[in-house]
Amino acid sequence: MSTNSTFDAAKNGVDISSLKSHIDSNFEQILEELSSLVSIPSIAWESFDPQNLEKSAEAVAALAKDAGMESVEILREPAENGAMGAPAVVARRKAAEGKPTVLLYAHHDVQPPGNAEDWNTPVFEATKVGDRLFGRGAADDKAGIMVHIAALRAVLDLVDDFGVGVTYFFEGEEEAGSPSFRNFLEAHQDKLAADVIVVADSSNWAVGTPALTSSLRGMCAAEITVRSLKHAVHSGMFGGPVLDAPLLAAKLISTFHDADGAVAVDGLVANDSAEVDFDEDQFRNDSGVLDSFNLAGTGKITDRLWNKPALSVIGMDIPNVDQSSNTLIPQTRFKVSMRLAPGQDPAEALQALEAHVKGVDLRGAQVDFEATEAGNAYKADLDASANDTARWALEQAWGVVPVNMGLGGSIPFIADLLEVFPKAQILVTGVEDPDSRAHSANESLHLGDFQHAIEAEALLLARINAEGV
Ligand SMILES: [Zn+2]
Structure with a gap:
């Protein structure tokens, strides 16, 4: 299925090739900003220094202010057990009359490093090797934060009369299970309310092939x-x-x-509804299953994992x-x-x-x-207008039709977002690819996909500005 191509981007205040070259000419700076975020070991686990989360929240807040946000706050709420949650950055740019609001989510905390000996490059020093950037958080999810920062800067620079309301919600404890997330949503419901929520914390199908995460078990x-x-x-x-x-x-x-x-x-x-399948040999290799073991279940491997x-x-x-x-x-x-x-x-x-x-x-x-x-499981509404717009934006950025992919695991906070904001359309996007090794040693980001992710989000915001949701 090709996505809706009736939108004339140029007529609606954004020329796709100028947008791409604008992002390209700023890409070195974006990488420097990402690298400086990676240098802060912002681990939200109890046994690590919580001062690093404060530093990381401040660094992210400074980027948000610089991106053109009108108000930037660092906020905390207690978890269910009473313990104070990690600092989250909430930044807002109010919608112009009649324009929708988009909430852009990512998290600034990271997984612990694991064994430093397992890394080929320094854990908290972003290191470019070939077309990838290595370092803890280089992909999950500091690249997600930089997508939101760089996309907003691009549309504010290039789109005339950009009036879409944009809210950043950069959480600081996702890798620790988001203990105060629900309380945070409820305490700041008015600030976080949006028509569309973009969660940039997932993966693409493969290097060079974008995806929307359309279901979670x-x-x-x-x-x-x-x-x-x-x-x-x-x-x-x-x-x-x-x-x-x-x-x-x-x-x-x-x-x-x-x-x-x-x-x-x-x-x-x-059910059997996956559009794509894994290569069995690759899956066997990734899973570490013994050569003698016959895989269980029937149908596509992706259906067995997702559906x-x-x-x-x-x-x-x-x-x-x-x-x-x-x-x-x-x-x-x-x-x-x-x-x-x-x-x-x-x-x-x-x-x-x-x-x-x-x-x-x-x-x-x-x-x-x-x-x-x-x-709860999650299933995207594939008929939702924002879903269509996002597919269009991904296709324009990558030049490849995006895949709807599932995840075998869960992102529990998606269920909370749906419950607190039942009317919002949720899009689950991401910068990772199957080689990103988020949570493991040698985590990395593919730079080409990262650049396309920024282009896609800028195009999504530009088209929402032109057409609404
Ligand atoms: Zn993540």
């Missing part, structure tokens, strides 16, 4: 306890007529998947082999974690899992089920 988890005896007994005296709890738990666990290895819990949403449920046992309480004795173990507890397809209500998934667990014949053993976690 949800998740849920439960603790299941199986009991067959009132107390432990000698396996020689009682084994045979009596089965131990770990064995019964294993019987139960073996019913969770069918012969193909697909989840066999009735009533879960699953179908997954079920894993992530913990089990049984004695260690070194401490084992000839005893029938009376009770065992294990934890099941599920990833849920877009469109799946997590509460309904937990009910389906409980009904499955309670329906398995374990010779009358007692089975307790306790739901522990539930998080």
Whole structure:
């Protein structure tokens, strides 16, 4: 599908080639600004110096002011547990009469470095090697911040009568799980309200191929306890007529998947809708799966990762082999974690899992089920006008039709944004590519894709200025 090309960019106050050359002539400066952000080790984890988050918030606030924002604030709100959250930068440029407002999100905190020996370049010193920039945060997500900064500067320089309201929301604790995010949204709802929200914290499909992240899986988890005896007994005296709890738990666990290895819990949403697929050899290599292992499930690998449920046992309480004795173990507890397809209500998934667990014949053993976690999946509204505009902008920037891609994991704060701002259209974009290694050693940014991401966002803002949303 080619995207809407009826928009005459030049007539509407933006010439695409001048915009591209403007960004190109400023690109060295943009890289210097990104490099100076990378030099601040802004890790939002408790064991790291929180002063670096303050420094990073101040550096980002200075860039926001310089980009043409009218008001720039560094704000904090407490998390649910009362602990004060990390500093976030909120900067605003009010909309002209009748113009919409766009909220641009990114985060200025980064993952810890991990083992410095695993890095080929200094962790917090942006280093250009070939067409990539290496360093912690060079991609995730300081490049996201620089996309928002550079795109606004470009439209303010080039677009006549640019009246779209633009708000920056640069969070400082995303990598720590955004503990104060929900409270922050609610406390500053009026400042953050927008018609379109652009979350620049995801990945493109491949170097040279842009993507919108159009779905994220949800998740849920439960603790299941199986009991067959009132107390432990000698396996020689009682084994045979009596089965131990770990064995019964294993019987139960073996019913969770069918012969193909697909989840066999009735009533879960699953579908085949991915437009693209991973190369199986590449996927096997990336995942580290053994050569002898046959991949589980059916259909495209992308559907198995993005649009179908997954079920894993992530913990089990049984004695260690070194401490084992000839005893029938009376009770065992294990934890099941599920990833849920877009469109799946997590509460309904937990009910389906409980009904499955309670329906398995374990010779009358007692089975307790306790739901522990539930998080919503996300599915973009592909018919939304902003989605169309974003696809157009990505195609103009890269010269390649963008891919709608899913993510097998979750970005929990997207669900919070949807709940607090139900009317806003959300676009999930990003600067990463499959080689970016966000969170790992040798994190890097592809400079060509980074430049296109800035062009695309500037074009998105210019077209929203011309046409509204
Ligand atoms: Zn991120």
